[in-house]
Amino acid sequence: MQFTEEQIWQFLSEVQDPEVPVLNILELGIVREVLIKNDEVEVVVTPTYSGCPATSMINMSIRLKLIEKGIKNVKLTNRLSPAWTTDWMTAGAKEKLKAYGIAPPVYSKTNQDDLFAKPDEVPCPHCGSGHTKLVSQFGSTACKALYQCEDCREPFDYFKCH
Amino acid sequence: MENTENNQLNYLLHLADTSMILGQRLSEWCGKGPVLEQDIALSNIALDLLGEASHYYELAANLQGEGKTEDDLAFLRNERDFKNLLITERPNGHFGDTIARQFYFDIYHVLLLNELKKSSNSETAAIAEKSLKEATYHAKWSSEWVIRLGDGTEESHDKIQKSILDFVDYTDEMFIPTNWEKALIASGEMPDITTLKDKWTTRVNQVLEEATLTVDFSKSRKLIGGKDGKHTEALGYILAEMQYMQRTYPNMEW
Structure with a gap:
């Protein structure tokens, strides 16, 4: 070789x-x-x-x-096991996502099994405000959810924790 | 020996068929969802289920060892060979019907995969580990919709209440083992599904209570047979549409 x-x-x-x-x-x-x-x-x-x-x-x-x-x-x-997790994304990847307008995964500590757990609190990738809401659990691709910023009003994709 | 292998093959096909038929059903919503976001949600869930199914089919094809592929198993078997749970083939109905069917299935799916990931078969365990994350996410979505519709307007409440009652008859099949399942449970090769019923009922009731909905599971007519190939009239129509291309143009590839 x-x-x-x-x-x-x-x-x-x-x-x-x-x-x-x-x-x-x-x-x-x-x-x-x-x-x-x-x-x-x-x-x-x-x-x-x-x-x-x-x-x-x-x-x-x-x-x-x-x-x-x-x-x-x-x-x-x-190779399916161990299953892929967003924890395997590099720190640099998170910065690149943010610059691209996609909020990176926030590594939620919430119990994944809890059906009534509140959605992840995700800062807006455009204006940085923490005042955002989940619009839809499912987005344009399997790995994304849809959020909207309540301050700058921009909708944005969130690379969801997995 | 041959019998044991048959049982294992049956089980893989049952897991695969169940996820594929439900995925196929959900994909019928594509372009017709009540709002864009939920149309996308339904398609996303369908995609996860089809992905899970294709992993099981791959294992089944390898086990069968006749040179067949996952596509042969999905597209060239007949109705009586399919082993999916009956609930997965039932028609979509209105959005509330689809949500009720999905909710019952998702809660079961999560509990099942949680056991299956401890399986002595490392390949099945890996698929379960992978799919569990996705199924948990689905369960959150369908539970939330049950609550939103149940505790919503008078009309949405009445509609989802009826849907929740309509699918009860199909829920027992998840927990009643067939003869070949009994053999696999006895040898520890698949989770004992009879033990999942109580957990399932508790979780389902927790959500229904929040949704101001009521159901009496003891009134279930306990419709079973899907795992042994005895289906409702709905399955043939699904297969006719799904298998049309492969049967009309044998060996075609995209």
Whole structure:
């Protein structure tokens, strides 16, 4: 193999999330492992949501990126456990999301099993106000909820805790 | 040995069919939801369920070992081969009906996955661990809607009250094991669903009370049979629509 593991990780950092294009897949925290065996590179990926349509697209982008770099033998492995959590997103990713107008996950301490738990308190990514309300638990993609700022009145996406 | 494998295959298909049929049902709302946000919510939940189903189908196809894929299992089996819970195939009705059906299922789904994630089969456990997070989120959404409609206007209260009563007959099936399930429970290969009933009733009642709704579960007609392939007339129509393309153009791919 002409590449080191470190170089492979570098290549993977060039693969963007198709639905949140400001993040790459390392910042998203879905690449769990890179294994090099002879001339084969195996990339272990943990999907964000079970039915996320971006999953197969991300797998294809990883394959294409590595082929582009001259690695012909690429193996992609899906690993479900431990389940992906927004805690695996990097600190830098949160800043990038905010700059893009998406409120990053707030790492809620609320009990996930509590049916009557109050929704996460999310600061507005536009004006920074903490005076916001949940409009809908479900947003434009599986990973987002819809909020609105009560001060600047702007609606915004929230990358929900998972 | 062969029998044991059959039971395991039945169970995977039951889990897969249940999530897929409900996902397919919910996807019928796409573009027709009462408001845009809830239209999107229904499609999101449908997508999670279809994702969960495809993971189980993949395991089932591997276990079957006949070179079949998850698509073969979803698109080329007949009505009598489907093992989904009857409640999942019942028609959408109005928004309140869909919410009532979803609420009963979500509360059960969360309790089931919570047990399934401790399964000795690490692959099934991994799917359960993954799906549990999503199912919990669904349960919050449907519980909230039961409360909003029940404790809402007079009209919304009356409508959801009727929906909540209409689906009661289909809830017992979640907790009554078939013969092949009894064998799997005895060998510890699947959670003992009979023990989930009390927890389910407690959680359901907690929400119904908040929603000012009432139901008497002892009046349930206990309709069962879905897990053994005996379905209501609704399933055939779902399959006819869902399987049309694959049956008309065999081996087609997107």
